[in-house]
Amino acid sequence: MKTLSQINPYQSTIRKTVYCSGIGLHSGNRINMTLRPASANSGIRFVRNDLGYSSPVPAFMNRVIDTTMATTISEGNASVATTEHLLAAINGLSIDNIIIEVDGPEVPILDGSSAPFVGLLLQAGIRQQKSYRRLVKITREISFRDGDRHISIYPYDGFKVTAEINFKHETIKRQVYSVALSPQKFVAEISKARTFGFLEDVEKLQKNGLALGASLENAVGMDENGVLNKEGLRYDNEFVRHKIVDIIGDMTLLGCPVLGHIVAYKSGHSQHLKLMETIAATPDAWEFVELKKDGQLSVLNKFVSRTRAAGNRFLPILSPVASKRPLSIQ
Numbered sequence: 001m002k003t004l005s006q007i008n009p010y011q012s013t014i015r016k017t018v019y020c021s022g023i024g025l026h027s028g029n030r031i032n033m034t035l036r037p038a039s040a041n042s043g044i045r046f047v048r049n050d051l052g053y054s055s056p057v058p059a060f061m062n063r064v065i066d067t068t069m070a071t072t073i074s075e076g077n078a079s080v081a082t083t084e085h086l087l088a089a090i091n092g093l094s095i096d097n098i099i100i101e102v103d104g105p106e107v108p109i110l111d112g113s114s115a116p117f118v119g120l121l122l123q124a125g126i127r128q129q130k131s132y133r134r135l136v137k138i139t140r141e142i143s144f145r146d147g148d149r150h151i152s153i154y155p156y157d158g159f160k161v162t163a164e165i166n167f168k169h170e171t172i173k174r175q176v177y178s179v180a181l182s183p184q185k186f187v188a189e190i191s192k193a194r195t196f197g198f199l200e201d202v203e204k205l206q207k208n209g210l211a212l213g214a215s216l217e218n219a220v221g222m223d224e225n226g227v228l229n230k231e232g233l234r235y236d237n238e239f240v241r242h243k244i245v246d247i248i249g250d251m252t253l254l255g256c257p258v259l260g261h262i263v264a265y266k267s268g269h270s271q272h273l274k275l276m277e278t279i280a281a282t283p284d285a286w287e288f289v290e291l292k293k294d295g296q297l298s299v300l301n302k303f304v305s306r307t308r309a310a311g312n313r314f315l316p317i318l319s320p321v322a323s324k325r326p327l328s329i330q
């Protein structure tokens, strides 16, 4: 038995139902969102309440159907885009179980960061549940390389993210940031960092009917002279901090928290997904563990955890063949 006293061993959900509404980045339409408490071991699920009866979309990597501009997941005829900033807030605050209802095909973009979602979740309140948390504990390095982009995860008794970005643009250039996460650090150092884009790219996208909701209200916009937003940047390295928002949000799709240190170089949604798929495909490089009171940690028998007794929320990782969809992306 090892100890991890800094991590809450119990699962959590929110205390009450909360609502918000905002513009969808891609459609430009108004989206209403409701966050509801959920029972222990039920995980994170999206519901499209505009589609009449449709299956919930579990926040799992094997439900990802697109990673080109944001992370989109789907189940049956229901799809939900731009999941990552909301999932980052849920993961950043260590919430395990929640139902997210939206009445359109994407999560509202709000201000382009995780901060408004953090505010909404804190307004709902966080309620500790009786079940212990189960995590993936990395025991040796797992890496994925894609041209000059690469992402790795190393053994670490906690959840730490180090990201590096490198842009030719003078305003960004090379930025590196590293954070050993706790809910407090997530809120203070990471949650407020907004997504960013270059004016010429946004103009091109909008001509093609994409990013219709994009504005300086929900992103840091740049042209060749620098930042276009009157208020300037929220952190002088806001860009790399936003990359960490995306990494934390995407890694939520592993289906449970991870104990490890992620090191990412020029990564995007596609590489984040590939890292999770590589983790799933390398079961000898991690253990499935349960936290106990006083920070003790017990390794769950992998054979037992292949059964329903381990909770359906983790089944797709331990047994990819049992999941409805193959683990692969375009």
Ligand SMILES: [Zn+2]
Binding pocket: 084, 085, 195, 242, 245, 246
């Ligand atoms: Zn983002």
